[in-house]
Amino acid sequence: MIRIILSGGGTGGSVSPLLAIAQEIKRTRPETDFLFIGTRKGNPEKTMIKSFPYIKYQSIFSGKLRRYFSLRNFTDLFLILKGFFQSFFIILKFKPQAVLSAGAFVSVPLAWAAWILNVPVFIHQQDVRPGLANKLMAKISRKITVSFKKSLESFALNKTILTGNPVSPKILTGDKEKAIKRFNLKSNLPCLLIMGGGTGALEINQAIEEIIPDLVKFCQVVHLTGLRKGIGKFIHSHYHQIEFLPQEGLADIYAVADLVVSRAGLGALTELSVLKKPAIIIPITNSHQETNAKYFAKQKAIVLLRGKKINSQELLSKIKELILDNKQRALLSLNISQLASIEASKKISKVVLENISAWA
Known part of the structure; x- marks a missing residue:
């Protein structure tokens, strides 16, 4: 049994590629069990995964680190910390072999908890320009996949792979x-x-x-x-x-x-x-x-x-x-x-499946 945690939310952009990858992994490894970690509001991720009965949903507290002064930067730190401890216990209970994110702040405390518990973290960089969430997860990620050649220069070359961006079949x-x-x-x-x-x-x-x-x-x-x-x-x-x-x-x-x-x-x-x-x-x-x-x-x-x-x-x-x-x-x-990437889901799924580790 393979168990994989997917994480994203707040916008549909961080959710769609994960669902495309999940469908491809499920096609090749039907025994795979998925858990999706999203925001407490669940908008729009909870709605988006409704048509995927094999993906369970769970929410955690999350916050956003803004690159400008805001009092919410201080209060959100406590939410992020709470989300980290929630993630820690979710991972202990679910025992995943991998955590996969496509860039979302809700994924950051989860990724760091996974790293501490020695669970491989994989991130996908969709946009040409990396976002702060992926930057915070990049150093602890086992592999990083990117949609554009230009994005390769933003991450460590020894663990970054050009795949294109996944699209749901x-x-x-x-x-x-x-x-x-x-x-x-x-x-x-x-x-x-x-x-x-x-x-x-x-x-x-x-x-x-x-x-x-x-x-x-x-x-x-x-x-x-x-x-x-x-x-x-x-x-x-x-x-x-x-x-x-x-x-x-x-x-x-x-x-x-x-x-x-x-x-x-x-x-x-x-x-x-x-x-x-x-x-x-x-x-x-x-x-x-x-x-x-x-x-x-x-x-x-x-x-x-x-x-x-x-x-x-x-x-x-x-x-x-x-x-x-x-x-x-x-x-x-x-x-x-000419900019389409039909094989992206297959490429990313292969990267994840080849690099996952068994949880004892």
């Missing part, structure tokens, strides 16, 4: 007809998918709210707002608002979408790459998302919109331009597909 099984039936879509009208990541994007939602009456004149819209981030009650047969979709439902919507508007979390960018979807990307300013988006834009794989405040009219103009220009969408589709 469920995303590849989308059924266009299911989406058309579910949302009563018209097959002869272009479909626009708008999403803001696992927790939604309030700024994108607000910008879309301003231009919905214009959007529905030339396309039909499926809008994933994020949990409890719905917008006004605009009713039109071409506009469909939903808070959250599991991977199977999202796969169906991807299959029918002609264009996608999204943030620049690498989980979303990876899915768009694998599925060859033309996209308008709006990164969160002053974050790792900007670095991701710049990289993709440099490859001419996306249309990038930047700025502290989203210009709704500029967004409307870009959407209309791309929806009406099949050749431009086809070129974006070709370019973004």
